[in-house]
Amino acid sequence: MRYHRAVAGRASAQAALETRRSIVRAAADLTSVEGLESVSIGRLASILEMSKSGVIGQFGSKENLQLATVELVFAVFVERVWEPVRHLEPGLPRLLGVCRSWVTYAADPPYPGGCPVDQMTYDVDGRTGAVHDRLAEGRAQWRRTLVREVRRAVEAGDLPPSTDPEQVVFALRAIVSGITPSRALDGDAPLEQWALTAIRAVLGLPPQR
Amino acid sequence: MRYHRAVAGRASAQAALETRRSIVRAAADLTSVEGLESVSIGRLASILEMSKSGVIGQFGSKENLQLATVELVFAVFVERVWEPVRHLEPGLPRLLGVCRSWVTYAADPPYPGGCPVDQMTYDVDGRTGAVHDRLAEGRAQWRRTLVREVRRAVEAGDLPPSTDPEQVVFALRAIVSGITPSRALDGDAPLEQWALTAIRAVLGLPPQR
DNA sequence: CCTACCGATCGGTAGG
DNA sequence: CCTACCGATCGGTAGG
Numbered sequence: 001m002r003y004h005r006a007v008a009g010r011a012s013a014q015a016a017l018e019t020r021r022s023i024v025r026a027a028a029d030l031t032s033v034e035g036l037e038s039v040s041i042g043r044l045a046s047i048l049e050m051s052k053s054g055v056i057g058q059f060g061s062k063e064n065l066q067l068a069t070v071e072l073v074f075a076v077f078v079e080r081v082w083e084p085v086r087h088l089e090p091g092l093p094r095l096l097g098v099c100r101s102w103v104t105y106a107a108d109p110p111y112p113g114g115c116p117v118d119q120m121t122y123d124v125d126g127r128t129g130a131v132h133d134r135l136a137e138g139r140a141q142w143r144r145t146l147v148r149e150v151r152r153a154v155e156a157g158d159l160p161p162s163t164d165p166e167q168v169v170f171a172l173r174a175i176v177s178g179i180t181p182s183r184a185l186d187g188d189a190p191l192e193q194w195a196l197t198a199i200r201a202v203l204g205l206p207p208q209r
Numbered sequence: 210m211r212y213h214r215a216v217a218g219r220a221s222a223q224a225a226l227e228t229r230r231s232i233v234r235a236a237a238d239l240t241s242v243e244g245l246e247s248v249s250i251g252r253l254a255s256i257l258e259m260s261k262s263g264v265i266g267q268f269g270s271k272e273n274l275q276l277a278t279v280e281l282v283f284a285v286f287v288e289r290v291w292e293p294v295r296h297l298e299p300g301l302p303r304l305l306g307v308c309r310s311w312v313t314y315a316a317d318p319p320y321p322g323g324c325p326v327d328q329m330t331y332d333v334d335g336r337t338g339a340v341h342d343r344l345a346e347g348r349a350q351w352r353r354t355l356v357r358e359v360r361r362a363v364e365a366g367d368l369p370p371s372t373d374p375e376q377v378v379f380a381l382r383a384i385v386s387g388i389t390p391s392r393a394l395d396g397d398a399p400l401e402q403w404a405l406t407a408i409r410a411v412l413g414l415p416p417q418r
Numbered sequence: 419c420c421t422a423c424c425g426a427t428c429g430g431t432a433g434g
Numbered sequence: 435c436c437t438a439c440c441g442a443t444c445g446g447t448a449g450g
Contacts, residue, residue: 126244
């Protein structure tokens with residue numbers, strides 16, 4: 001009986017973890033399409049064919065569910081954008097690699113909608129609270145990573161010495177983030193190519209590659 | 210009595226128009242801060258110290274109120290960004306003028322939050338309906354205006370003949386739209402200057418001015 | 419423009 | 435993980 005309960009305990013703890021993952025994943029997908037505000041506990045319950053208390057019980061509050069969703073979309077971002085290129089040589093080679101994987105991620109995101117990080121940024125930008133703070137923190141970390149990479153490229157002589165890393169990183173983020181709304185509202189266009197062309201321009205590199 | 214009623218009729222029609230304007234203005238302000246989804250009839254009623262039926266009665270439905278809000282923010286955009294420079298010489302002079310007024314509008318918007326057009330773009334990009342369609346239409350019109358201006362600048366020899374007007378306009382829109390989220394979440398920075406620097410880069414113009 | 423009301427949905431809790 | 439429920443708020447309507 002103790003054994004049985006222990007096994008059942010492990011099995012059900014595992015099942016609970018899987019349920020938790022499926023809830024967060026559904027929340028991320030729904031956020032990518034309709035935004036954070038549309039992700040209600042009732043809608044998730046309906047999508048996942050669970051009760052509302054089954055959805056919220058895993059997290060205790062909607063805010064905790066949102067925080068878990070933020071962590072998931074950050075992890076996916078790192079896995080898709082940073083991991084594939086982290087082995088490249090620091091400086092311009094890795095910076096250009098990041099830009100390519102980043103643009104690919106934005107143009108063909110692993111969600112039914114656009115990048116949930118950008119969506120959430122708009123959803124929380126006028127508010128306060130833990131979700132806003134965690135999102136700002138993650139964005140700041142990504143910004144610092146990019147600034148460091150630009151700085152290395154300048155020091156290596158691969159970018160003009162007049163380069164302002166902070167300015168360039170602002171431009172890079174804007175250009176990549178511009179892909180999602182264009183894709184959703186402006187009709188078909190070679191957005192990936194347009195973005196890469198713009199990126200080379202703000203880096204002060206000659207066109208093409 | 211007929212006269213009195215006629216006067217009262219005019220006066221109250223005017224009052225109704227003013228009420229209508231104040232509702233739409235409050236909706237635009239609230240949209241700029243919290244997004245379209247947070248603009249409920251009840252919240253507007255509370256802000257304006259009216260009854261809910263007084264708010265919605267002017268429009269018949271929430272969708273019509275949203276459409277009226279879209280028209281207002283488009284009108285404000287044209288007034289702030291296009292009108293100040295429409296007298297400039299078509300081509301590069303007017304294009305640079307537009308970029309300046311546009312960046313100023315984004316960096317110091319006439320709303321308590323950021324530009325409602327960008328906010329609404331994220332709010333409706335995963336949906337269908339009249340608000341989505343009107344927003345897409347307005348965005349397309351602005352895009353065509355910019356493309357025309359870039360094309361003129363190329364034809365006048367003020368921009369490189371290799372310029373792809375559609376690509377450049379994608380980049381311009383992304384850069385200006387990047388100001389709002391940065392302002393809200395990334396802390397103090399010379400965003401206006403960064404944006405103008407990036408704009409010159411994607412236009413293929415030398416730095417500074 | 420108002421009061422009074424409709425059914426639906428919201429986040430969350432009690433109790434199991 | 436469930437059912438059953440809470441008060442609050444949603445968009446909208448009836449009737450004036």
